[in-house]
Amino acid sequence: MSFLVPWMFAAGIVAALGVVALHLLSTRRPPVSMLPTARFVPESDVRAVARTSKPTDLLLLALRALAVLLIGLGFAQPLPDSPGPSVRTVLALEWTTALTDAEAARSAARARLEAGDALVIFDTAARVVDASELNALATPSVRRAALSPMYIAARDAARSIARGADSLRLVVVSAHTADARDAATPALAASWPGRIERIVLPAIADTADSPAVQVLPADADDALAPALRALPRARGTHLVRVQRRDITAVDSAWLRANAGSVLVHWPRRFTDSVRADGVATDDGNTLVAPLARLPVSEGAVIARWRDGAAAVSERPVASACLRSVGIGLPESGDLTLRSPFGHFLGSLVSPCGGRRDRALADSLLASSRDTLPLALASVLAGEGNERSPLTPWLLASALLLLIAEQILRRRLPKAGS
Amino acid sequence: MPVGPYGALLDAVRGVRWPARRPVPQGAPGAHQARSRGAAPEFAEYRPYRQGDDPKRLDWKLLARSDRAFIRLAPDHSVLGTTFLVDASASMDFAAKWTLAKRLVIGLAAAAHAGSDPVGLTLVSGEATRRLEPRTRQGVVGDIARLLGTAKPNGAAALADAVATAAPRCAVLTDCLGDVDALRTSLARHLVKGGEAYLVHVVAAAELNPGDAPMLATDPEDARLQRPLFAATHEGYRARFDEFRAAVARGMRSEGVHVFEVRDDEAAETLVRRIARPAESIR
Numbered sequence: 001m002s003f004l005v006p007w008m009f010a011a012g013i014v015a016a017l018g019v020v021a022l023h024l025l026s027t028r029r030p031p032v033s034m035l036p037t038a039r040f041v042p043e044s045d046v047r048a049v050a051r052t053s054k055p056t057d058l059l060l061l062a063l064r065a066l067a068v069l070l071i072g073l074g075f076a077q078p079l080p081d082s083p084g085p086s087v088r089t090v091l092a093l094e095w096t097t098a099l100t101d102a103e104a105a106r107s108a109a110r111a112r113l114e115a116g117d118a119l120v121i122f123d124t125a126a127r128v129v130d131a132s133e134l135n136a137l138a139t140p141s142v143r144r145a146a147l148s149p150m151y152i153a154a155r156d157a158a159r160s161i162a163r164g165a166d167s168l169r170l171v172v173v174s175a176h177t178a179d180a181r182d183a184a185t186p187a188l189a190a191s192w193p194g195r196i197e198r199i200v201l202p203a204i205a206d207t208a209d210s211p212a213v214q215v216l217p218a219d220a221d222d223a224l225a226p227a228l229r230a231l232p233r234a235r236g237t238h239l240v241r242v243q244r245r246d247i248t249a250v251d252s253a254w255l256r257a258n259a260g261s262v263l264v265h266w267p268r269r270f271t272d273s274v275r276a277d278g279v280a281t282d283d284g285n286t287l288v289a290p291l292a293r294l295p296v297s298e299g300a301v302i303a304r305w306r307d308g309a310a311a312v313s314e315r316p317v318a319s320a321c322l323r324s325v326g327i328g329l330p331e332s333g334d335l336t337l338r339s340p341f342g343h344f345l346g347s348l349v350s351p352c353g354g355r356r357d358r359a360l361a362d363s364l365l366a367s368s369r370d371t372l373p374l375a376l377a378s379v380l381a382g383e384g385n386e387r388s389p390l391t392p393w394l395l396a397s398a399l400l401l402l403i404a405e406q407i408l409r410r411r412l413p414k415a416g417s
Numbered sequence: 418m419p420v421g422p423y424g425a426l427l428d429a430v431r432g433v434r435w436p437a438r439r440p441v442p443q444g445a446p447g448a449h450q451a452r453s454r455g456a457a458p459e460f461a462e463y464r465p466y467r468q469g470d471d472p473k474r475l476d477w478k479l480l481a482r483s484d485r486a487f488i489r490l491a492p493d494h495s496v497l498g499t500t501f502l503v504d505a506s507a508s509m510d511f512a513a514k515w516t517l518a519k520r521l522v523i524g525l526a527a528a529a530h531a532g533s534d535p536v537g538l539t540l541v542s543g544e545a546t547r548r549l550e551p552r553t554r555q556g557v558v559g560d561i562a563r564l565l566g567t568a569k570p571n572g573a574a575a576l577a578d579a580v581a582t583a584a585p586r587c588a589v590l591t592d593c594l595g596d597v598d599a600l601r602t603s604l605a606r607h608l609v610k611g612g613e614a615y616l617v618h619v620v621a622a623a624e625l626n627p628g629d630a631p632m633l634a635t636d637p638e639d640a641r642l643q644r645p646l647f648a649a650t651h652e653g654y655r656a657r658f659d660e661f662r663a664a665v666a667r668g669m670r671s672e673g674v675h676v677f678e679v680r681d682d683e684a685a686e687t688l689v690r691r692i693a694r695p696a697e698s699i700r
Contacts (some may be wrong), residue, residue: 036511
């Protein structure tokens with residue numbers, strides 16, 4: 001048993017002793033007696049303090065002292081010591097579509113989890129889950145991860161298991177790609193008061209190779225073709241087919257036959273509604289140019305028009321994915337030859353789940369905290385808004401005792417009467 | 418005579434008389450020496466005859482011997498009407514004060530009545546003032562006993578006003594916890610009119626020594642007056658009470674009132690003899 005506010009328990013004990021002392025040193029009115037010459041008695045306080053040599057009303061005394069003790073105990077917020085090892089683990093598992101093998105990630109996490117450990121599942125958001133839920137995790141649907149929410153959730157998880165432990169270990173099982181970082185990530189990582197163990201999982205785009213891109217049909221006057229041939233930032237070993245006409249059964253068969261491949265359905269349509277517009281991908285590339293808005297299929301939106309409307313969607317098909325691009329390009333001009341368009345195009349042909357940049361992840365790992373000692377559990381246990389589940393019950397019990405004391409006191413004859 | 422529980426007391430004071438402390442005004446023949454001279458057989462002095470005197474009172478032998486006309490005078494005796502003014506306030510209903518007061522009234526009334534004096538009673542309580550006019554008839558002591566028997570002390574009594582209607586000898590039995598200053602003034606007026614005044618200050622032994630047990634002393638005539646009486650206040654209480662009693666006695670005596678302080682644990686027979694004792698035997 002430990003206390004969140006130990007001094008309150010000590011104060012409760014002192015108050016209970018005070019109650020006992022006051023009971024023994026009771027202030028009571030002497031018995032009323034008629035005395036015609038009362039006027040000659042010097043004036044003084046009607047109450048007289050008397051030390052009771054033989055305590056009376058012991059039940060009343062017990063009720064009062066117990067009520068005060070329970071109040072002190074309640075405010076001290078007792079916590080039962082939870083059983084488990086003295087070193088506990090907070091395991092943070094990335095659960096995104098960017099992982100090449102989600103089952104391997106699950107196995108890696110399972111191998112490190114023990115009884116009493118805490119599990120944090122994160123993608124762009126993080127949540128603390130029970131370790132038993134690890135086997136029941138649904139297939140990941142979010143493309144990228146964010147480390148900052150993970151660190152915050154990890155602290156919450158640490159507080160929940162710190163009571164009764166000596167040390168805490170934070171294990172981050174993730175692809176640790178650079179796009180998982182934001183400006184707050186280094187500070188949040190540094191605020192963890194101890195060692196952070198990082199287990200790096202392979203991500204889909206962890207390669208320096210460029211994807212093999214195929215444009216169908218290969219029209220000579222298609223302005224997209226030369227741009228696809230010179231993709232400056234595209235990474236991956238996957239196959240990409242850009243279909244400029246309607247999708248056929250052949251395309252579906254190709255998609256199912258090639259795991260990890262990407263079928264980009266970007267219809268080549270001539271339209272007069274081209275006007276200045278902007279579109280942005282979820283990995284940060286933007287394109288501002290005379291463009292036409294075309295309908296897109298259902299799926300996860302990976303690029304949006306400036307007003308939020310879907311511009312590109314992605315839908316998993318078997319172990320591959322189908323991207324529907326609703327962007328009409330002008331038939332004239334040098335838009336496709338410009339650098340921003342190349343970057344934008346790189347996002348569209350990125351692997352299923354999004355592009356990953358390993359280079360920045362390496363710099364993140366360079367600032368590893370693997371050599372630090374484990375975090376002290378007492379440091380993490382003392383912070384936050386932890387509440388004792390016993391407190392409401394203790395205070396309610398004290399209230400009941402005080403009510404009983406009132407009832408008992410009314411039934412007892414008054415002193416001096 | 419239906420005297421109820423007072424039989425033993427009356428037997429004990431049977432021979433006791435209550436003489437006046439000074440010559441009384443002329444009245445019906447009685448046992449007290451009057452201020453006037455009369456024609457009784459006992460010789461006192463001669464006075465020259467004056468026109469209008471009864472010739473029967475001339476001392477003819479002296480006239481024959483000396484040819485001078487003198488009237489033979491003798492000491493006159495008269496009765497002295499007595500009113501017992503009894504305080505029946507609530508404060509008298511404490512310990513044995515009321516019982517003692519009743520017994521003293523009966524004993525003194527019997528002593529006065531034995532000297533053929535008319536005796537009456539004025540009973541002043543918080544509710545009403547009840548009077549029994551002074552009479553000499555046989556059963557008057559019984560009437561007084563009956564009236565006292567039906568009375569129950571209550572409230573706060575104002576004695577001073579009742580003095581005005583009292584007989585020449587007015588005996589006040591009170592604990593002096595009421596209108597004692599006004600009573601002193603009234604008794605002083607009564608004395609100026611030629612009357613006699615007695616103050617029987619009835620004190621309870623429990624008032625003189627309330628005991629060591631702590632108590633919240635409450636005035637029976639004013640329940641709001643509550644004072645804690647315990648070891649620390651005992652001394653002060655006794656000192657103030659002694660001073661009060663001494664001041665009352667001093668003030669009353671300065672007006673000419675005969676003051677007797679009686680305790681409720683004293684025998685009424687003894688007290689009756691002490692109060693009725695002739696003046697020359699009082700130190």
